[in-house]
Amino acid sequence: MQVLKFGGTSVGSTQAIEQVCSIIASYKRKGRMAVVVSAMSGVTDKLIAAGQQAGQGQEQYRTILQEIENRHLEAIRGLFPITVQSSLLSQVKKQLNQLESLCDGIFQVGELSRRSLDKLMSFGELLSSWIVAEKLKQMGLPAGWKDSRELISTDAQFGHALVDFEVTDHQVTSFFQHQPSEYVILPGFIASGPDKETTTLGRGGSDYTAAIVAAAMDASVLEIWTDVSGMMTADPRLVPQAIAIPRISYEEAMELSHFGAKVIYPPTIQPVMNRRIPIWIKNTFAPDDYGTLIQDNGEKPFPVTGISGIQKIALLTLEGSGMVGIPGFSKRLFDALLREKVNVILITQSSSEHSITTGVHESDMLKAKAAIDSEFAQEIHDKRIEPLLVERDLAIVAVVGDNMKNYHGLSGKLFGALGRNAINVRAIAQGSTEKNISAVINKADVKKALNVIHEVFFESETRQVNVFVAGTGNVGGKLLEQLQSQQSYLLQELGLQVRIMGIANSRKMRFSETGIHLDNWKADLEAGHEMDLTQFAQRVRDMNLRNSVFVDNTASDEVAGLYSTFLQHGISVVTCNKIACSSEYANYKKLKDLARKFNASFLFETNVGAGLPVINTLNDLVRSGDKVNTIEAVLSGSLNFVFNNFVNGANFRKVVKAAQDEGYTEPDPRIDLSGKDVMRKILILARESGAVLEMKDIVNHSFLPDEALHAKDVNAFYEQLDVHAAHFQQLLQNASDKGERLKFVARYHNGEASVGLQSVGREHPFYQLEGKDNIVLFTTSRYAEQPLIVKGAGAGADVTASGIFADIIRTVR
Template sequence: MQVLKFGGSSLANAICFSKVANIIHDCQKNSSVSTVVSAPQGITNSLVALIENLDSNGDQVKTLMTNIQQHFQQILEETFTNFSAINKNSTLDEFNQLIEKLDQLVQGTKLLEHCPTSTQAQILSTGEKFSVILLKAFLNSLDLNVQTIDPVNFLTTDDKSVEPIADLDKSKSRFLQAYSSPANVSLMPGFFGVKPSGEMTTLGRNGSDYSAAILAVCIEAKSCVIWTDVNGVYNADPRLVQDAQLIKKMSYHEAMELSYFGAKVLHPKTISPLSLHQIPCYIKNTHEPSQPGTLISNESSEGDTVKAISNLSNVAMINVSGPGMKGMVGMASRVFSAISLADISVIMISQSSAEYCISFCVPGNESDAALECLNEEFKLELKNELLEPISVKRNLAVITLVGDRMQQQKGIAAKFFKALSQARVNIIAIAQDSSERSISAVIRDQRTDDAVKICHQNLFLKKPTIDAFVIGCGTVGKELIAQIQKQQQWLSDKNIALNLVAIANSKHLLLNKNGINLSGNWQNLLTESKETFSLDKLNQFVSESHLNNPVIIDCTSNEDIAMQYDAFLTNGFHVVTANKKANTASFDYYHKLRAAADLKQRRFLYETNVGAGLPVIDNLQGLLRAGDELVQFEGILSGSLSYIFGELHKGLSLSQATLKAKDLGYTEPNPAEDLSGMDVARKVLVIAREAGLQLELSDIELEPVVPQELAEITDASEFLQKLPDYDSTFQLQIEKAEKNNQVLRYIAQIENQKCRVNIQAVDSNHPLYSVADGENALALNTRYYQPRPFVIRGYGAGASVTAAGLFGDLLRTLSWDQEH
């Protein structure tokens, strides 16, 4: 014998009823089948609304009755239209009797001006009874003889429990008396039974699932199958976690813990009788019956340490505390006795070791009642200030890890709390049972989605995620986007998820929480987007999309963007930048950025500020962390000027060399920015500040390559037009240097805590003599590295190396170390 149970979503319309009938037809070929059904989806809520409005005016009740009847009739009409084999006349006769009975109950209640609980149960069970009538008609059309089982004849509850709990022994005895030889196919409406007095009662939340479990015990079923609209139990709520994984096997204990802390597919009351009588339970999908589903039994999947993470929302925490609690015998007993007498269920308990405070969680809608009964119970203690005012924290949630084998694995709690920390979630309280089968944390309800997502990533996928926001679609920005696309397979092989969720330019903002398709027409989509870039827009997007590792990559040289970095960091973004404007703004702002990054535990990374793709900042920081100290610095810090000055000694004029460098993409869009020397000045200032010098940009002694009036031209075309006028003057410097067997180089220096940037003529003995063709070279004289300096040399011009440097910094924002 097998018990099948079908929920409301499995009986939502005529097509669903047909699917259910076919499943039953297939199952009965192998064994006898008893089926328990819920009301069609939405019906029970309508019946609850009807009861709640019975004391209102007649028109309201009439409208509700009409809506309920029309809902039923719509399903019947679909059935008669699409399934001609259904016996229409007998089905309608039974349906009309059901509606007539419902109307009699409603009218009787109106006359009495009171609705007893037994009458409420009869009204609320109308949906389940309808499902039996229609499903029986479907099964008869398949030539199956169906017996109807009435729960009133056997399913007896225990009056001693706060919630309706079945008396299994009495129910089984009564069942055997009423149904000594069940038919091969039988149907039973779920959700209701009777009290010991014989009055009809409902079984509470998931009552039909509970009915199925009770029936399985009564008929000593070989298994109980709960048919629903999902493929089984997942290791996280699939509505919150896109990559939630199906659990193939789980133990009764795991299932009860998981359902107790919020899993919607199950309820502890359902699992308990099955566990006591060792009846396996399957959770399967009505709409995909071939899927294996989840098996709940004594066995659990091998190797799984943590089975699942659940979340229970709309929770309130009650705190009872005060100096009078210390050593006061029976305080906990009084607290929970008062709560029990008020019929309030306690979800979780946490108590301080000093007995100074007892905290416990209750459903949010029961918090006011809990507070009222405790204030009454402890009114003398509160009056005499032995207790502090009893407080309630509302809008909370409980996040719980569940797994039978967690006690065999060290560090599970540490990983759990680390994940919550990475999601930037504050833990309000924690609880763990002695079996170590579950670990719970209370958090703010609004952070539930983020907490569940990050915990799932940490404990199940072990796949770190980066949510990238690229600002700037110029030469470097486009190259970075191309590299992100190109490296997707490499990232996948390294088990890293890098999603480019936003691209912005000066006029448009393109957003996609699932990642922008970089192989598609993202440039056209960006141009067509009506969104514009703003921090508020990004914050809203991050919140709504539940992104937990957002990274802004600034590929611009825009000062307005740079001056928002502190706001980005404060709002939880990592910042990766090639833009030097932030690090070379005021020294106060320089420190403000680092303070914001430290406070919010965000990364502020700017390796490309100095040497494009060369590891300058990282190496310098490494030396300083090791206790080294910068004594002197000398270097060529501009790849564009390195290339230009190299071409000068190949016979090109300054204007020709500059134009060639621009065409190759080595310079800024306006080469005046390169030839002004300001870019190099900013770079050397970054190095100086990293080394601990408190300098401003105005402190740099700067000699531009061209006269100041040329350097200040903001229009690129105008600059390139006027630059040849300076060629002859500059040619004199070139000829003078070559006459002395020297070459010109644009060199930055730090010495005696001062910075200088200028044109120097150097001979072949100078270490920067051979640096040309776009190379950067840096010589760091430190306490450890002297008289021979620490030298870093390589190409520092071009979008590809800069984008590669940004990509490297981007990977350094990974929120945790991968396990090996």
């Protein structure tokens, strides 16, 4: 014998019921079959709502009953020929009239008892199962209908009755021994108590009904037909990349269903597990999909079978020195919870016996606290223990797998992944069987945590990087262009899926829960909201995505001011904006410390040398124990371009204007020519080498006359360059007379730093530096005789964007 159960969505519409009947018909000549049917999707909730409205004396219950009636009558009209509809509609109306009478009685009394509620809820399954049975008969199949209340006996615990298996097994086997119908349709969820009053088996009880029948008849298989293709490695609504689990053990399925996997009702598994009857979870709307087969354990490709979670959890912690070494505290604690019928989901106790922590549903939190504080009132009064500590807005995530015990370091892998994504773990529990590791976290982090864990255990070949970009000018635009062109390469060669989740410029901001398509980002951004920096930062935090990276392509003080907020939320920061790292040393150190504390990356390679590996090279030297003695560098591509073209009597003003026109300088060239930008760069390098320096400590040997440097605007600045043309020609002439070239050089040596214009001879590495190239010389303990040289293009949107691109990849590698 086979037992099939169809859930509410499987019979939720005319088309769905026809699909169910088609599936049942396909089993023809495969032996006898019991089919358990749930109420149409949403009907049970409407029945409860109608009862509550009636119990509160509100006549709106009649509207709800009318909606229920319309839905079932429409199903009859859609499923059957008009020639047979009259008698069928009459039968359904008869049931609906009884339902209406029950609600009228509740309305008159003004009270909805648990007994009445069970009776009320039974109508959903009674109606849907009868309709399915009649449809099968109309299709010519030998089908019969049986009221499950005549088969399943329970106690009188209305709402969640306990099954009397001895009586139930006898009634089920006796019925099927004398039942001639090949197909027997049964309403799920409902049963009867000792006085034959209607009881229910709890929400999800239709699964349980099917398991009870399957166990009693020692069925060959129990099939649970639902709207998903089996149990998934995680909830696909929270983890879109979740995959179906083809095979799973009874124990694993019980663990996952207990911790929130809603595909199967937890008590369902026990009766069939005792008889070793396989459970097959199938998709009504994709019947050819394999689904999930639950049976004795087999070989699995992963150590973890699935992950799940329960939200709306509260932690109760009883602690105090008076508990240490004193027996009986645990018993009294759990007895107090038992008296209030509070279900304990998780337990953990410190080895010092100083505290006991339990996890309960938030709905039970207040009565649990009252019960425990009352139980230990004397000890609390004597200050031997503290009043119960209650924490709410929490959730439990659970990692489940029979095979976990055979893998070393699995817990470390789990908690390491959570830590790297700034997910704080409040409590941990692991059973001695090592089939389950549970962690209590903040409720706001559930989606992020499930995705992080799923990535670690099921997506080892692919990691997702979620990027938020501020600044879409020359550098930002090139970065997005490069990311688009390299998407396939990153995925295929590095296993990285880089998603742009948010873009902003000075005018607009745009976010997407699924990622912004880079082939149309400009139009998407223009259609976005008005830019608000505070709201932008809040949205980045609220999205709370794993492996999040904020990219700053601006030169904004305000944007740089957001870094600490992002780092504190575990969001990595990649920036070409030099303001933060060249600000007060205390702020620079704070950002570095926050990155370490919250396991986030703070990367700013492009602060010095654009795409050149200057800072990474310096970091490698320092980390490996080398001591930096001297740094000499040409760090301004703009200034190098200017002085490489200021030769052979050229006009200095024209050279500077040409550099501005080519985009090598800022709109105000004084920003470059003043040396302030180079001061920032040598300050950053000095700090990265270990020096504690401020901007004011750097000596600037400016070559600009004060009148030019402090001109009222750019036009006035250019006029002053003409006025002082002889000054610039003299600088050039002095260098030429010695056979040398002018270079704007930054230098750090033994804790002191300076910048200024110098002339260098042919033997110097700077002499041959052309175009807008940068060069850095590191003289260290290991590179004492010949400095380590990093040289190449140090300016330009393309190379700067490529440096940012590389830093984004470093955040996850």
